[in-house]
Amino acid sequence: MPTIPVIIIGTGPVGLSASTALSRQGICNVVIEKHPSTSIHPKARGVNVRTMELCRLWGAEQQIRRSELPITARRFLWMNHVKGEIQGDVSFVTEQEELSPTEPCLLSQDIFEQELLACLKTQKNSQVHFDTRAINLSQDDQFVYCELENLIDQTRTKIQAQYLIAADGANSFVRKKLNINMDGIPLLGTHVSVYCETDLSPWLSDKPFVVMAFTDKEQVGRVIMAVDLKHRWIFSKRIADANEILTKKASIQLVRATVDEPDLIISVYCHPFVLNKDKCENNHPDHTP
Ligand SMILES: Cc1cc2nc3c(=O)[nH]c(=O)nc-3n(C[C@H](O)[C@H](O)[C@H](O)COP(=O)(O)OP(=O)(O)OC[C@H]3O[C@@H](n4cnc5c(N)ncnc54)[C@H](O)[C@@H]3O)c2cc1C
Numbered sequence: 001m002p003t004i005p006v007i008i009i010g011t012g013p014v015g016l017s018a019s020t021a022l023s024r025q026g027i028c029n030v031v032i033e034k035h036p037s038t039s040i041h042p043k044a045r046g047v048n049v050r051t052m053e054l055c056r057l058w059g060a061e062q063q064i065r066r067s068e069l070p071i072t073a074r075r076f077l078w079m080n081h082v083k084g085e086i087q088g089d090v091s092f093v094t095e096q097e098e099l100s101p102t103e104p105c106l107l108s109q110d111i112f113e114q115e116l117l118a119c120l121k122t123q124k125n126s127q128v129h130f131d132t133r134a135i136n137l138s139q140d141d142q143f144v145y146c147e148l149e150n151l152i153d154q155t156r157t158k159i160q161a162q163y164l165i166a167a168d169g170a171n172s173f174v175r176k177k178l179n180i181n182m183d184g185i186p187l188l189g190t191h192v193s194v195y196c197e198t199d200l201s202p203w204l205s206d207k208p209f210v211v212m213a214f215t216d217k218e219q220v221g222r223v224i225m226a227v228d229l230k231h232r233w234i235f236s237k238r239i240a241d242a243n244e245i246l247t248k249k250a251s252i253q254l255v256r257a258t259v260d261e262p263d264l265i266i267s268v269y270c271h272p273f274v275l276n277k278d279k280c281e282n283n284h285p286d287h288t289p
Helices: 013-024 049-057 061-065 109-120 173-177 248-259
Strands: 003-009 029-032 075-079 086-091 126-129 132-139 144-150 156-166 182-197 211-214 222-226 232-238 267-280
Touching (some): 003 013, 003 144, 013 029, 013 126, 013 156, 109 126, 132 173, 222 248, 248 267
Parallel strands (some): 003 156, 029 126
Antiparallel strands (some): 211 222, 222 232
């Protein structure tokens, strides 16, 4: 069985960053991702200043900033409805020149992950395997043993590593396998998000924003998040039941109702998500937070 210093499960921001940091220190690592690529969903909207400092150190900052939203978009807007008036405008432009050589970056997570991956590919100590799922793991005093399934040909392999980094996200397979519980506030809210491509420029091109919320009674709870401020948007609404699945038809209806354009042409991709504020318990013997 091949032995490697570190296996990392997941090519989200955490896994890719961990792999880059280790590779730069000369520590060989293997990154495993069950999907065929990094995320195709835009997910998070921004990269904070500390992360940008690391990206700068890794030589990735310029590439990342190529797709950054303009500084004028660094604000939350409240409108009564898409075609209505601005009711509230909270800007979050930060003046950090004296504290940091860089600043936060408004960028969707799918692009951020692509840039992190491109940066990682310039490192020689890392291997990334997509379409590969970690299906089992165990450990003894010396090693972590991980069983992997190639999702293209269903073949299984076992590898052993000195360390394993569980960068496998909120529903972490590794966390569950180690019986590490979550604690904190279990549920902050339940939303469904619709990632779509549509042209909103007739109504929104004169008011750049990152998040737009609504105050009209029938629009309350709906939010638009700008992905590229051109064609890519995330529409979100509060739902009562976390298990509610929005059909494609209902997703299109949500977008059209929010914009109040019954014939708007839209391509949609749907992704439900739940807002939690819990975190892994810190005192578990197998867990280094
Ligand atoms: C729709 C949506 C909108 C969001 N919006 C925001 C936002 O506006 N702001 C914000 O701060 N955050 C937002 N988030 C949350 C943000 O995306 C996450 O906090 C972030 O992705 C966490 O990064 P991570 O690297 O820890 O995990 P993830 O990005 O979840 O990456 C984990 C990776 O591990 C892989 N994986 C899991 N299990 C296995 C396995 N057994 N074998 C191999 N691979 C595995 C997964 O496929 C995934 O690629 C949003 C999330 C979603 C889903």
